Amino acid sequence: MLRRLFPHPYLTLTLIVLWFLLVNQIKVGSLVMAVFLGTILPHLTSAWWPDRPIIRRPLGLLAYTALVMWDVIVANFQVARIVLFMPKAKIRSAWVTIPLDLRSPEAISLLAGTITMTPGTVSSDMSACGKALLVHSLHAPDPDEVRDTIKARYEARLKRIFE
Amino acid sequence: MTQTFELAVELFLAAILVGGGIFALVGSYGLLRLPEPMQRLHAPTKATTIGVGAALLVSALDMLPQGGGISWQELLITIFLLLTAPITALFLAKTLLLRHEDPATLPETGTGHPWATLGEERPDP
Amino acid sequence: MILTYALIFMLGCIGLALLLNLVRLFNAPTITDRILTLDTITVNAIALVVLYGVWSGTGLYLEAAVLLALTGFVGTVAYCKYILRGSIIE
Numbered sequence: 001m002l003r004r005l006f007p008h009p010y011l012t013l014t015l016i017v018l019w020f021l022l023v024n025q026i027k028v029g030s031l032v033m034a035v036f037l038g039t040i041l042p043h044l045t046s047a048w049w050p051d052r053p054i055i056r057r058p059l060g061l062l063a064y065t066a067l068v069m070w071d072v073i074v075a076n077f078q079v080a081r082i083v084l085f086m087p088k089a090k091i092r093s094a095w096v097t098i099p100l101d102l103r104s105p106e107a108i109s110l111l112a113g114t115i116t117m118t119p120g121t122v123s124s125d126m127s128a129c130g131k132a133l134l135v136h137s138l139h140a141p142d143p144d145e146v147r148d149t150i151k152a153r154y155e156a157r158l159k160r161i162f163e
Numbered sequence: 164m165t166q167t168f169e170l171a172v173e174l175f176l177a178a179i180l181v182g183g184g185i186f187a188l189v190g191s192y193g194l195l196r197l198p199e200p201m202q203r204l205h206a207p208t209k210a211t212t213i214g215v216g217a218a219l220l221v222s223a224l225d226m227l228p229q230g231g232g233i234s235w236q237e238l239l240i241t242i243f244l245l246l247t248a249p250i251t252a253l254f255l256a257k258t259l260l261l262r263h264e265d266p267a268t269l270p271e272t273g274t275g276h277p278w279a280t281l282g283e284e285r286p287d288p
Numbered sequence: 289m290i291l292t293y294a295l296i297f298m299l300g301c302i303g304l305a306l307l308l309n310l311v312r313l314f315n316a317p318t319i320t321d322r323i324l325t326l327d328t329i330t331v332n333a334i335a336l337v338v339l340y341g342v343w344s345g346t347g348l349y350l351e352a353a354v355l356l357a358l359t360g361f362v363g364t365v366a367y368c369k370y371i372l373r374g375s376i377i378e
Contacts (some may be wrong), residue, residue, distance in 0.1 A: 184301030
């Protein structure tokens with residue numbers, strides 16, 4: 001019964017928190033509206049999200065978020081340096097193929113998002129079978145190194161969290 | 164005690180504002196300077212996000228020196244921008260792949276299937 | 289006091305960034321560049337609105353920032369979808 005009423009409990013919780021952030025005040029009326037939206041929206045969108053995602057280690061996800069935030073800030077300086085000071089002819093952009101070990105769609109989309117937010121790389125496409133990512137790197141003298149870094153630093157952690 | 168705290172917060176916020184402004188400028192400058200279309204995708208999607216993030220952080224904390232609380236609505240915008248920036252970048256990259264990139268320059272997928280944007284059988288959007 | 293000067297500095301940076309975006313919008317080499325520039329303009333505009341809110345000391349401008357973020361994202365994705373597949377809603 002409870003499972004049918006809330007097909008995605010995490011989504012319901014997130015929606016309630018988001019509604020409070022949106023109205024920016026804590027009132028009983030807002031709580032009613034938040035619970036109402038948190039109940040009805042997962043049902044309206046359930047056609048696009050049939051399975052419940054499995055997160056084995058929620059704490060690992062928090063640590064991962066912190067790691068990514070730090071990487072975004074640090075690596076932004078590198079991109080700023082390339083954009084501002086590197087001569088145009090010396091920028092070596094490269095396409096990199098990343099074979100995926102992850103299988104859960106949520107984990108793959110999180111990995112693709114991470115790759116895009118970490119400066120210097122943009123995830124551009126996926127193979128038709130969903131087992132490889134196409135990544136464009138702004139300045140990669142050694143494309144293999146980019147692939148190994150992404151696999152070791154992000155994919156391995158996501159695999160531990162989701163699978 | 165409170166005076167030094169106020170000064171520290173103000174200095175911290177000022178540093179964030181200056182850094183964020185420079186990053187936002189670098190992002191837009193990179194959009195003009197970089198020669199290849201795929202390279203141009205890199206500068207704004209990220210450097211600009213850092214710039215907006217800085218503005219939002221300052222907006223959330225700027226009542227702190229006067230003894231006010233933290234405003235949480237900025238968090239919502241920050242989360243939204245962080246979630247949507249990769250999606251925008253992915254769509255733009257797909258558009259570039261389809262319209263302006265030579266498929267011969269792309270690497271192999273290594274799985275026997277073509278890249279999704281270029282393949283004949285398109286997956287469901 | 290320091291905060292005011294930093295605020296002016298960042299407002300100047302964002303304004304200059306918007307000018308650069310405008311130049312790019314006029315001489316964009318590909319259509320994708322134009323979409324990318326429009327997206328960047330939206331993000332810069334959000335920063336401008338938020339900073340103006342800090343400047344005038346009210347939280348009212350945040351609502352405008354939320355709306356800009358929402359419509360900007362949907363607009364960019366719709367443009368890309370149109371170029372990719374020839375229609376927006378399938």
